[in-house]
Amino acid sequence: MDYIKNVINDKKSEIVLFSSTAIALYGYDQGMMSLVNTNYDYLDTMGISEADPLVGIIVSVYYLGCAVGAVLASYLGDIRGRRPSIFACLAVTSLGNLLMFIAGLGYARGAMTVMFLGRIVMGLGVGGIDAVIPVYSSELNEEGGRGKALAQEFQANIFGLNMAFAINLLVTNALGKENQWAWRIPIIAMQVYPVLLISFICRLPESPRWCIFHDREDDAHEALVDIVGKDEAGEKLDDLKQAHEEESAHSIGYSDMIFPSGQQFHETTVTVMGQVNQALTGYGAVSVYGPQIFELLGFDVSTAEYLTQGNYISYFILMTFAWLLIDRVGRRFLMVTGAFGIAVCFAILTVLGALSTNSKQFGIPNLAVSIPGSIALYVATGLFGIGWLSQVWLIPTEIFPSASRAQGSAISVIIWGLANFAITLLTPIGFNNLNYWLFLVFAVTNLFAGWWTWAYSPETGGRSFEDNQAFFSDSKEHNTWLVTRVNNGEFRHLPRGKEGDGIDGERQPLLAADGA
DSSP states (O other): OHHHHHHHHOHHHHHHHHHHHHHHHHHHHHHHHHHHTTOHHHHHHHTOOTTOHHHHHHHHHHHHHHHHHHHHHHHHHHHHOHHHHHHHHHHHHHHHHHHHHHTTSSOOTTHHHHHHHHHHHHHHHHHHHHHHHHHHHHHHOOOSOHHHHHHHHHHHHHHHHHHHHHHHHHHHHHHOTTOTHHHHHHHHHTTHHHHHHHHHGGGSOOOHHHHHHTTOHHHHHHHHHHHHOHHHHHHHHHHHHHHHHHHHTTOOOTHHHHSTTSTTHHHHHHHHHHHHHHHHTTHHHHHHSHHHHHHHTTOOHHHHHHHHHHHHHHHHHHTHHHHHHHHHHOHHHHHHHHHHHHHHHHHHHHHHHHHHHTHHHHTOOHHHHHHHHHHHHHHHHHHHHHHTTTHHHHHHHHHSOHHHHHHHHHHHHHHHHHHHHHHHHHHHHHHHHHTTHHHHHHHHHHHHHHHHHHHHOOOOTTOOHHHHHHHHHHHHHHTOOOGGGSGGGGGGSSOTTSOTTOOOGGGSOTTOOTTO
């Protein structure tokens, strides 16, 4: 009980809890749409069939909203403050969710239009949250072992995924796929996230770094007192003022990041390709269209849905290995081995999918194919969580300086939104036209993701910002981006003889915990 009271009264714990809950929003949407897409009343209300490309379009436009929301929220966060931006994003998320809930409720004409609008509006909010929350969290409580901390927060993302699918499965079994409340209840249940976060945000301080940037020294001091106490607030305030003076001399804009001649273009490319390669792993398809994949392996609809829930639970448990390993073996090792491992799983699924489709012709029992296929899919999902879920969000915080970290975060969310828009749009089309050959496509894209990461993405763990910047400056001197050719391949792995969770320099905690 005392532990719970300490967590509630400790601002750093509140910030971590708030950030984790906010990240769970994205996971909830993935789990929610998995079974909504197969509800007969939903399809009838939208006036489409399960094989209609519009099924994928309705899912995917959400990610376009996320891309736009990231830009708007980052701008608002820089101008008005992190807290007002987060509040606005949560309110927009809630509004979009309500629009989805009322789509076709008591009327038929225009139901799809309202659903499209709701998906886009909710995407605006969630995309903004994904862009601002990591910056806000790091500015308030940038602890050591960032890989472990972020991986733990993303485990909350999987919790949201499990929660949504469990609610979906429960009401679907209770009411049936022909009942409209079987798809409306899981949608409106999502309101618990933005409502709780909105009611809680008043307890959190504004970012002291943002206050200093906007010459609000008194507000910065008040926030620091709230976070670290009166005794340390003065010293922390002086540190922030000094850091601000140093950063002001090195202003960085988007033009420095997105054009080849810009000083941060190499870092931006690593960030962009990280998000593109994450999408190419195919997990977006597995998370949204999981039941359809198990059906393709030969299971009936009900069994496929339970197996999907089991896959998500396994995913949540296996994610523990991500935060146990990420600061010990490095980001790059997990990403490369994860991509190649997923490629093998999808290659196996291609063969098993072909055997399942032609099982009667070959005289093969369904379970002889569907059981090993399920194991392969479970393993692929776990490998994605361990190797790819959090790494692509972590690396930008380790290679961009504070002056461009917010822009780097926004660019990361934009590419994430556009890449997942493409994947979720094309996946149902692929299943309807390529059948099990779609697994082979994902096997090839995973090989590409693994190769690109091995060739061009440096190991950023266990190094300070200054150390990581040495890779990008030295790559210019060597006139190559290949990791193996910069500094004799020093950035292929964690620094030798150092613990993977060490930090210093730019990644030194802004507001270090007591005794850290």
